[in-house]
Amino acid sequence: MNRTTRIMQMHLRDKWSWFLIPSMIVGISFSINLLISLFMTEPLYTGGIASVFVYIFVIGILVVPQTFPLAIGLGTTRGDYYRGTALTGLAFGAMTAIVLLALGWLERLTDAWGTDFHFFALPYVAEGNALAVVAQYFLIYMFLFFWGMFIASTFRRFGVKSLLYSLLIAIVVGTVAGFLALRFAWWEAIFEWFATHSLLVVSLWTLPLTLVLAIAAYGMLRKSVV
Amino acid sequence: MRTIVEVREVSKRYKDNMAVDRVSFTLEEGKIYGMLGRNGAGKTTIMQLLTAQAIPSDGEIRLFGEAPYENARVLGQVCFIKESQKYPDNFKVADALAVAAMFFPNWDASYAEALRQQYNLPERRQIKKLSRGMLSAVGIIIGLASRAPLTIFDEPYLGLDAVARRMFYDQLMADYIEHPRTVVLSTHLIDEVSRLLEHVLVIDRGRILINEEAESLRQQAFAVAGPMNKVETFAQGMKVIQRDPLGALLTATVLGSLGPEQRHRAEELGLEFAPVSLQELIVQLTKNQSEGKAAERV
Numbered sequence: 001m002n003r004t005t006r007i008m009q010m011h012l013r014d015k016w017s018w019f020l021i022p023s024m025i026v027g028i029s030f031s032i033n034l035l036i037s038l039f040m041t042e043p044l045y046t047g048g049i050a051s052v053f054v055y056i057f058v059i060g061i062l063v064v065p066q067t068f069p070l071a072i073g074l075g076t077t078r079g080d081y082y083r084g085t086a087l088t089g090l091a092f093g094a095m096t097a098i099v100l101l102a103l104g105w106l107e108r109l110t111d112a113w114g115t116d117f118h119f120f121a122l123p124y125v126a127e128g129n130a131l132a133v134v135a136q137y138f139l140i141y142m143f144l145f146f147w148g149m150f151i152a153s154t155f156r157r158f159g160v161k162s163l164l165y166s167l168l169i170a171i172v173v174g175t176v177a178g179f180l181a182l183r184f185a186w187w188e189a190i191f192e193w194f195a196t197h198s199l200l201v202v203s204l205w206t207l208p209l210t211l212v213l214a215i216a217a218y219g220m221l222r223k224s225v226v
Numbered sequence: 227m228r229t230i231v232e233v234r235e236v237s238k239r240y241k242d243n244m245a246v247d248r249v250s251f252t253l254e255e256g257k258i259y260g261m262l263g264r265n266g267a268g269k270t271t272i273m274q275l276l277t278a279q280a281i282p283s284d285g286e287i288r289l290f291g292e293a294p295y296e297n298a299r300v301l302g303q304v305c306f307i308k309e310s311q312k313y314p315d316n317f318k319v320a321d322a323l324a325v326a327a328m329f330f331p332n333w334d335a336s337y338a339e340a341l342r343q344q345y346n347l348p349e350r351r352q353i354k355k356l357s358r359g360m361l362s363a364v365g366i367i368i369g370l371a372s373r374a375p376l377t378i379f380d381e382p383y384l385g386l387d388a389v390a391r392r393m394f395y396d397q398l399m400a401d402y403i404e405h406p407r408t409v410v411l412s413t414h415l416i417d418e419v420s421r422l423l424e425h426v427l428v429i430d431r432g433r434i435l436i437n438e439e440a441e442s443l444r445q446q447a448f449a450v451a452g453p454m455n456k457v458e459t460f461a462q463g464m465k466v467i468q469r470d471p472l473g474a475l476l477t478a479t480v481l482g483s484l485g486p487e488q489r490h491r492a493e494e495l496g497l498e499f500a501p502v503s504l505q506e507l508i509v510q511l512t513k514n515q516s517e518g519k520a521a522e523r524v
Contacts (some may be wrong), residue, residue, distance in 0.1 A: 003298055006328045013321045014314055069312040070322075072279055074329040075301040075374075222296070225280045 007071060007084020008091070017062070018092060022055050030119055037117035045118045049125075052096060053144050060089070060148020064156055069226045078222045086214065089145040097137035101130055125199055136203040143206035143213075150213040150220075157220035227254040230376060230408055231276065236285030238271050238432075245271040247432040248285070253376075253408055258398075258422050260440070261412040262508060263429035269412045270308065272429065273378050277306040289376065305330060305374035307365040309381040313353040320349045322364055323371075330372035337401075338371035344393065358385030366394050370401055378410040391415075395422060416505035428508055435512055440504065447507050448484045451477040452497035460488075460495055467510040479506060 011018065029048035037044040063085060071081045104121035112118055120126065126133055154162050181187050194202060231253035238246040246268045253259060261269050274280035275287060278294040278301065287293065289300045313322055323342070327333045342349065345363035347356075353364065362384050369379055383391045399422055402409060413419055426443055428436035436443070447467065450457060454476040461478050468479035479502055492499065 009328060010325045013325060014316045016316045017314075066314040070314060070317075070325070073306065073308065073311050074326055074368075075277070075304050075306070076329065077296045077298050077301060079296055080298060223281070225274070 003076070003080045004084045004087060007076065007081055008088045010067060010071065011063070011085065011088040014066070017059060017066075018088075022052060022059075022096075025051050025055055033119060034113060034115065034117055037113070037115040040115075043112070043116040043118065045122060047122070048119055049100060049122075052100070053140055056089075056092070056096075056141055057144040057148045060145040060150075061152050062148075063089075064149060064152035064221070068156065068221070068224070072226045078224065079218075082218050082221050085149070086146075086218075089149070090142065093138050093141040093145065096141055097134040100137050101126075101133050104133065128198060128200060132198070132200045136200045139203040139206055139210070143203075143210045146210050146213040146217060150217045153217040153220040153224070156224040227256060229253070230255050230290055232286075232288040233272075233276070234286045234288075236272075236275060236282045236287060238268075238275060238280060239283040244432050246275065246282075249429075249432070249434050250285075251427060251434060251437055253410065255375075255408055256406040257424045258402060258409045258411065260416070260419060260423035260426045261410055261429060262414065262416055262426060263435075264414060267429045268432040269429050270380055271432075273306060273308070273380055273410065273412060277301065277304055277378065279306070302329070302331065303375045304378070305369055305372035305376070306378045307369035307380065307382050309362070309365075309384050311365055313364075315352075315354050317353050318350055319347050319353060319356070319364060322353060323367065326368045326372065330374055332373035332375075332405075334371050334373060338367055341367040341370060341397065344397075345390065359387065359390065360385075362386050363390070366397075370397060373401075373405050373407065376408045376410070378412070380412045381414075382411075383413075383415070391418060395419060398422065416508055417503055420504035423504075426504070426508070428512060430512055436508065443507065444502060444504065445483050446511075447479055447481050447502045449477055449479045449500040449502045450492055450497050451475065451500050452495065456495045456497060460492055460497055468506055479510075481510070 026049065029046075029051055033044060033046045033048055067085070068081060071084075072078065100120060103119075104126045107113060107119065107121040112121075125136075128136075151163070151166075154166060181190065229252045231251075233249060233251050235248050235250055236246060237244065237248050249268075249272060261272070263269050271280060275282050276289065276294065278296070281295065289297075290303060292300050294300045294304075317325075319342070323338055327335055327338070345360070345367065347360055347363055347367070351360075353361065356364070362382060363386070366379075366382050369377055369382065383394060386394070395418065398409065398411075411419055411422065420440070423440045426436060426438055426440050427434060449468075450460060452460075452475065454471065454474055457476040457478050461480055465481040466478050467481050470477040470479075477500060484499070489499075
């Protein structure tokens with residue numbers, strides 16, 4: 001058996017983390033909002049699908065501490081582990097993007113579920129052609145997945161202190177940047193940039209960042225011990 | 227016999243602590259090795275270095291003639307069962323065994339299933355809900371059923387009772403005879419495993435103190451038993467490392483090999499020879515050697 005697909009199969013054994021929990025989160029969020037929309041006279045727009053993306057960020061963080069020790073314990077190389085894990089993330093990213101697109105279609109087809117309830121086909125998010133919608137979902141998904149994996153790999157490689165330092169740096173940089181943006185009135189320009197660009201363009205901008213995070217995660221995992 | 231592991235002058239430094247200090251040894255194909263030593267002596271670190279789970283600060287390691295780090299060809303032939311092995315939270319016993327089956331080319335699924343039943347491991351139980359002993363049993367099953375050419379058990383019996391430990395030793399021996407491979411057994415329960423071991427490596431404070439065939443180690447001492455005064459007479463001028471009195475009787479453990487002359491004298495005195503415990507012997511040798519080393523440093 002191919003060494004990379006073995007790692008993917010190992011991940012797929014954990015059906016809760018990869019299938020059931022995310023499906024439940026979206027399912028519950030959808031059901032509750034649908035129920036609310038039944039009692040509303042005006043249309044209901046909700047950002048419930050954001051939970052899918054928050055969740056994959058969490059999975060990116062959790063997958064390494066959960067499975068890296070076992071994979072290495074069973075004699076996998078770190079490289080094979082990384083490739084198998086990244087491919088699992090890519091496969092789920094592609095699948096999620098297509099499912100979200102399909103559900104968006106279904107939403108339009110059912111005339112917003114008959115209750116003017118907008119969950120999967122949101123303005124700004126689900127505009128544009130099918131390929132663009134799938135691409136933007138996929139790109140955001142991968143960005144969050146590798147960001148999570150990057151955090152987990154930092155922890156693996158450098159221990160818990162490195163995370164505290166990173167957090168500290170992130171807070172300081174964020175505060176300073178926020179202050180500068182306020183001081184020099186950049187916010188307006190930033191909002192305008194987001195408003196004038198489609199989500200596809202915005203998500204394409206994550207691509208270089210995603211690549212950097214993915215490569216850095218690989219570099220750190222390769223030197224990690226269990 | 228083919229050498230499958232070569233460790234040359236390997237050290238592992240953690241910040242202010244020399245966990246492994248210029249260690250060299252080789253392991254040959256088709257033998258059972260005991261890696262013995264106290265907790266914190268560096269046994270686990272050495273095994274982690276062998277399996278590329280840790281990276282040496284210095285020195286060279288060769289497994290099956292190649293460097294093990296990121297080497298799938300080499301690591302695929304090694305199964306390292308360690309006491310602290312972690313499993314994903316959502317994994318059941320069946321998941322762990324199924325995943326192990328994918329990673330070891332010689333995996334024997336029916337043997338694994340038979341072992342699972344012998345250890346009463348519920349297939350559908352989550353691993354994180356297993357007791358300490360059951361968790362150890364998962365490792366033991368993976369280690370045995372993997373049939374890896376180099377199988378390493380690091381304190382595999384934690385939480386197992388004496389009966390289950392005995393079961394493990396018997397299974398290991400039986401399977402080893404049928405499917406010879408190199409086994410490294412790291413333990414501090416020396417007496418329990420002593421009949422299994424063909425070669426003994428004793429680690430102390432990151433160094434190798436003893437690296438010897440178990441048989442020749444056993445011949446380095448003998449125990450003699452009989453009435454106290456007669457034993458004392460016999461042992462006069464010999465290096466007695468242990469005295470176990472029992473009423474008017476005494477068993478003395480004597481360092482040195484037993485020659486025909488001494489055997490003859492003991493017979494005249496009506497004394498009997500008893501097997502010497504490997505554990506006792508190693509404790510004594512370790513004590514002597516570390517004292518010697520301490521003296522050297524001064």
